[in-house]
Amino acid sequence: MTAYPRQPNSLVQLLREAQAKHGWLPRPLLARLAGELGLSLAHVEGVASFYRFFHLQPVGRYRLLFSDNITDRMLGNQALMADLCARLGVQPGVMRSDGRVSVATASCTGLGDQGPALLVNHHQVVTRLDAQRVARIAELVEADVPPAQWPAEWSVVDDNIRRADVLLGSTLAPGEALAAASARGAEGTLEEVKRSNLRGRGGAGFATGTKWDLCRQAPGEQRVVVCNADEGEPGTFKDRVLLTRHADLVFEGMTVAALAIGATQGFVYLRGEYRYLLDHLEAVLQRRRHANLLGANILGRAGFDFDITIHLGAGAYVCGEESALIESLEGQRGTPRIRPPFPVEQGYLGRPTSVNNVETFCAAAHIALRGSTWWAGLGTPKSTGTKIHSISGDCARPGLYEYPFGTRVETMLVDCGARDTQAVQVGGPSGSCLSVSEFGRRICFEDVPTAGALMVFDRSRDMFEVARNFAQFFAHESCGFCTPCRVGTELVVRRMDKLAAGRGSRHDVEVLYELDKLMHGATHCGLGGAACNPLRDTIAKFRPSYERRLKSLHFVPGFDLDAELSEARAATGRDDAGAHLESSHE
Amino acid sequence: MSDVALFSLDGEDVAFEPGETILQAARRAGRYIPHLCWHPEFAPHGSCRVCTVRAGGRMAAACTMKAAPGLEVESNTEELNAQRKTLLQMLFVEGNHFCPSCEKSGNCLLQATAYEMGMEGPHFEEFYPARPLDASHPDILLDFDRCILCELCVRASREVDGKNVFAIAGHGIGTHLVVNSESGLLCDTDMALTDRAASICPVGVILPKRRGFVIPIGQRRYDEGTAADADRQEAS
Numbered sequence: 001m002t003a004y005p006r007q008p009n010s011l012v013q014l015l016r017e018a019q020a021k022h023g024w025l026p027r028p029l030l031a032r033l034a035g036e037l038g039l040s041l042a043h044v045e046g047v048a049s050f051y052r053f054f055h056l057q058p059v060g061r062y063r064l065l066f067s068d069n070i071t072d073r074m075l076g077n078q079a080l081m082a083d084l085c086a087r088l089g090v091q092p093g094v095m096r097s098d099g100r101v102s103v104a105t106a107s108c109t110g111l112g113d114q115g116p117a118l119l120v121n122h123h124q125v126v127t128r129l130d131a132q133r134v135a136r137i138a139e140l141v142e143a144d145v146p147p148a149q150w151p152a153e154w155s156v157v158d159d160n161i162r163r164a165d166v167l168l169g170s171t172l173a174p175g176e177a178l179a180a181a182s183a184r185g186a187e188g189t190l191e192e193v194k195r196s197n198l199r200g201r202g203g204a205g206f207a208t209g210t211k212w213d214l215c216r217q218a219p220g221e222q223r224v225v226v227c228n229a230d231e232g233e234p235g236t237f238k239d240r241v242l243l244t245r246h247a248d249l250v251f252e253g254m255t256v257a258a259l260a261i262g263a264t265q266g267f268v269y270l271r272g273e274y275r276y277l278l279d280h281l282e283a284v285l286q287r288r289r290h291a292n293l294l295g296a297n298i299l300g301r302a303g304f305d306f307d308i309t310i311h312l313g314a315g316a317y318v319c320g321e322e323s324a325l326i327e328s329l330e331g332q333r334g335t336p337r338i339r340p341p342f343p344v345e346q347g348y349l350g351r352p353t354s355v356n357n358v359e360t361f362c363a364a365a366h367i368a369l370r371g372s373t374w375w376a377g378l379g380t381p382k383s384t385g386t387k388i389h390s391i392s393g394d395c396a397r398p399g400l401y402e403y404p405f406g407t408r409v410e411t412m413l414v415d416c417g418a419r420d421t422q423a424v425q426v427g428g429p430s431g432s433c434l435s436v437s438e439f440g441r442r443i444c445f446e447d448v449p450t451a452g453a454l455m456v457f458d459r460s461r462d463m464f465e466v467a468r469n470f471a472q473f474f475a476h477e478s479c480g481f482c483t484p485c486r487v488g489t490e491l492v493v494r495r496m497d498k499l500a501a502g503r504g505s506r507h508d509v510e511v512l513y514e515l516d517k518l519m520h521g522a523t524h525c526g527l528g529g530a531a532c533n534p535l536r537d538t539i540a541k542f543r544p545s546y547e548r549r550l551k552s553l554h555f556v557p558g559f560d561l562d563a564e565l566s567e568a569r570a571a572t573g574r575d576d577a578g579a580h581l582e583s584s585h586e
Numbered sequence: 587m588s589d590v591a592l593f594s595l596d597g598e599d600v601a602f603e604p605g606e607t608i609l610q611a612a613r614r615a616g617r618y619i620p621h622l623c624w625h626p627e628f629a630p631h632g633s634c635r636v637c638t639v640r641a642g643g644r645m646a647a648a649c650t651m652k653a654a655p656g657l658e659v660e661s662n663t664e665e666l667n668a669q670r671k672t673l674l675q676m677l678f679v680e681g682n683h684f685c686p687s688c689e690k691s692g693n694c695l696l697q698a699t700a701y702e703m704g705m706e707g708p709h710f711e712e713f714y715p716a717r718p719l720d721a722s723h724p725d726i727l728l729d730f731d732r733c734i735l736c737e738l739c740v741r742a743s744r745e746v747d748g749k750n751v752f753a754i755a756g757h758g759i760g761t762h763l764v765v766n767s768e769s770g771l772l773c774d775t776d777m778a779l780t781d782r783a784a785s786i787c788p789v790g791v792i793l794p795k796r797r798g799f800v801i802p803i804g805q806r807r808y809d810e811g812t813a814a815d816a817d818r819q820e821a822s
Binding site: 050052338476477482483494511 | 680
C-alpha cells in the first residue's frame with residue numbers, strides 16, 4: 001500500500017487513513033495532525049468538514065449508506081432503508097445511542113445497474129439489496145459480525161458488459177501500446193493523438209491532443225498526468241468497470257500521455273465510493289513497476305521516468321471538476337479554482353498538469369497502438385471513436401453499452417430492452433433530459449453530448465420526482481463557495497419540496513425559472529451552472545407533472561401556521577391543532 | 587499620449603495595465619462595479635458573484651477576468667443589476683440580517699449595495715439558520731449570523747496579520763466560518779483589535795466591543811455617501 005508522505009499535500013489521504021483506524025475524526029486527532037503537518041487546526045477542520053465521508057462527530061461502528069440516486073429510488077431503496085432503520089431502532093442520519101450503527105444516504109455509488117446499493121464503512125459494498133438482505137444485515141449488525149465476514153456474494157460487483165466495441169471488446173498486452181508509442185517518440189505520439197481527434201470522455205469534450213500539447217508547451221520543471229476516476233455523475237459506472245477489467249489499459253494510457261507530455265508524476269484520483277478497487281489497482285501498479293512499465297527508464301528508454309500514485313476521494317462530487325480535483329490532491333477543500341490559469345498551465349503544486357478521464361486514457365492507449373486513422377474511422381467526424389454508456393433505470397438489461405459516436409438513442413433503448421419509455425436522462429443530472437420525440441437524436445458532440453450515463457424512465461415514472469432527486473443531489477454536492485450555487489441549489493430544493501407537499505403555486509414555478517436563469521450564468525464553476533438543467537428540461541417537456549401539484553394558480557405561503565404553533569401547544573399542554581382556524585366570534 | 591490599452595465598460599473607455607482585471611481597472615478609474623468579496627488589498631476571490639458582468643458576450647466575474655484590449659463589458663444594465671439584486675437577496679435570506687438592530691447598519695457594504703441595487707425585500711423565504719455568537723474575546727465580538735463567506739477576514743488574518751485566526755469549514759449551505767483554536771473560541775486565539783482582520787469585515791460579523799453606536803445612525807459611511815462612490819466601494 002502507498003505510504004503517503006506526512007506533508008500538507010497528503011492531508012485528505014491522512015484524514016482518510018486516520019478515520020479508517022478510529023472510525024471518526026475527533027478534534028484532538030485533528031489538532032495532532034495539524035501540529036504534525038504545520039497547519040492550523042481550523043484549516044484541518046475546514047478540509048475535513050468539506051468531504052461528506054469524513055465524520056467530525058461520532059458515527060456508528062457500522063456506517064451504512066444507501067445510494068440515493070433516482071435509479072436506487074426506483075428500485076425501492078427508500079422502503080428498504082426505512083425497514084432497516086426500523087429493525088435496528090435507528091433514525092436516518094442519527095447514530096444509535098449505543099454507538100453501534102448509523103444509517104444514512106449517499107449520492108450515487110456507481111452501481112446503478114445492480115442497485116439498490118449499500119456502502120458499508122466507506123469500504124465495502126452490498127449490491128442488489130432486497131428485503132431478505134436487509135433483514136440479514138440487521139441481524140449481522142446486532143450480532144456484531146464484522147462486514148468482512150458478511151456473505152461474500154453480497155459484495156459481488158458485476159461488470160454487466162452488454163455491448164462491447166473496441167474498448168471493452170479487446171485486451172492489449174501490458175506494454176504493447178507503450179512500446180508503439182515509444183517507437184513513435186513523444187512528438188510522434190502527440191501528433192497521432194491530435195490526428196485522431198480524440199475528445200475528452202468526461203463530458204466537456206475538449207480535444208485530448210490539444211490538452212496534452214498545451215501541457216507539454218507550458219513552462220515548468222515537472223509535469224503531471226492525472227487520471228480523473230472520480231466518477232460521481234449519478235448514473236455513471238463505466239469507469240468502475242474499466243478500472244476493474246482494464247486497469248492495465250488505463251495505466252498504459254496514462255503512461256502514453258506521460259511520454260507525449262514529458263510528465264514524470266502521475267496520480268489516479270479514485271472516488272472514495274470505489275475504495276474496494278484500491279487493493280486491485282495497487283497490485284496492477286506494482287506488477288507494472290516490476291515489468292519496467294513504470295518507474296525509471298521505462299522500457300529501457302533513457303530518461304522516460306514516470307510513476308503513479310493513487311489518491312482516494314472522500315465523497316465530494318465537485319472534485320470531478322479538474323481544478324477542484326487538483327485542490328483535493330493537494331490536501332485542500334475541493335473548491336474549484338479561478339481559471340485561467342488552467343491546470344495545463346498551473347495545476348498540481350503549480351506544475352503543468354493534464355487531467356483526463358479514465359475512458360480517455362483507454363482510448364489513447366488504443367490509438368497509440370492502432371493509429372489515428374483507424375480511430376478517426378469510427379464514430380462521426382467531430383466525435384471520433386466509440387463511447388461507453390452506463391445504462392440503468394427502466395430496462396431489461398442494465399449495464400455497459402459501447403457504441404460508435406453518432407448512435408441514435410432509440411437504438412440504445414431497443415438494445416437495452418427498454419419499453420414504454422417516456423424519457424431518458426443523458427449524461428447524468430448535469431446532462432439533458434430527452435422526451436419521446438427526441439429519441440431519434442444521436443449521441444455525439446454535434447447533437448447530444450454525454451459523460452456516459454443514460455438513465456431510462458418509463459411511463460409509470462413521475463418526472464417531477466426525477467428532477468427533485470437531482471435537485472437534492474446538487475444541493476448536497478454544492479461546495480458552498482459561490483453565492484448562486486450555495487444558496488440557489490438550496491432554494492430550488494425548498495421550492496420543489498413545497499410543490500411536492502402540494503402547497504405550490506404558479507409563483508413557485510416562476511421562481512424556479514428565475515433561479516435557473518441566474519445559475520446558468522453567474523456561478524463559479526460548472527456544477528452550479530448545470531444544477532438547474534434537469535429542472536429546465538423537465539419544466540419544458542413535462543410541465544403537467546409540475547402543474548398537477550399546484551394547489552392553486554395563486555400564491556400559497558410555504559409557511560404552515562399550524563405547524564409553527566405546535567411548539568406553543570406542546571408547551572401549554574394543548575392538543576387542539578387547528579384551533580386558530582376557528583372563528584373566535586362563534 | 588502613448589498607446590494605452592483600453593476596454594469598454596458600458597460604452598465608455600477604461601484604461602488598464604497589463605494583468606489587471608476588469609474590476610481592478612474599473613475601480614482605479616473610479617467606476618462602480620458592485621462587489622462584496624473583492625477588496626483592492628487582496629487577490630481576487632470570486633465567491634460572491636455580485637460583480638458578474640457580460641464581457642465579450644459571456645458572463646464572467648469582473649474581479650477574476652483579465653481586461654483585454656477592445657473587450658466590450660456590460661455592467662450597469664437592467665438585466666445584470668436585477669441579477670445582482672437576486673444574489674444579494676440570496677445572501678440576506680441564508681443568514682440572519684436584521685438591519686435595524688445591527689451595529690453595522692450604515693457602515694455595512696451588504697446593506698449599502700442592496701440599496702444601490704434597489705432591493706426592497708428578501709423575495710425568497712428566509713432560512714433563519716442557528717449560528718451561536720462568540721463573545722468570548724475581551725475586545726471583539728463575532729456575530730456569525732451576518733457572515734456572507736467573503737473570506738476577507740480569513741485572507742487578512744493569513745496574509746496581513748500572519749495569524750490564521752479564521753478558516754472556512756463545512757460544505758454546501760452548511761459552509762461556515764470557524765475560529766482557529768482548540769476550543770473554537772476567539773478568546774483562545776492571538777487576535778487583536780489592531781489586526782487588519784478585525785476591521786476588514788464588510789458586514790457585521792467582526793465588531794469591536796464597547797463602541798456600539800459611538801457614531802450615530804445618520805452620520806455613518808453610507809449615510810453620507812453610497813457604495814457607488816469612488817471612496818466608499820469597500821466598507822473599510
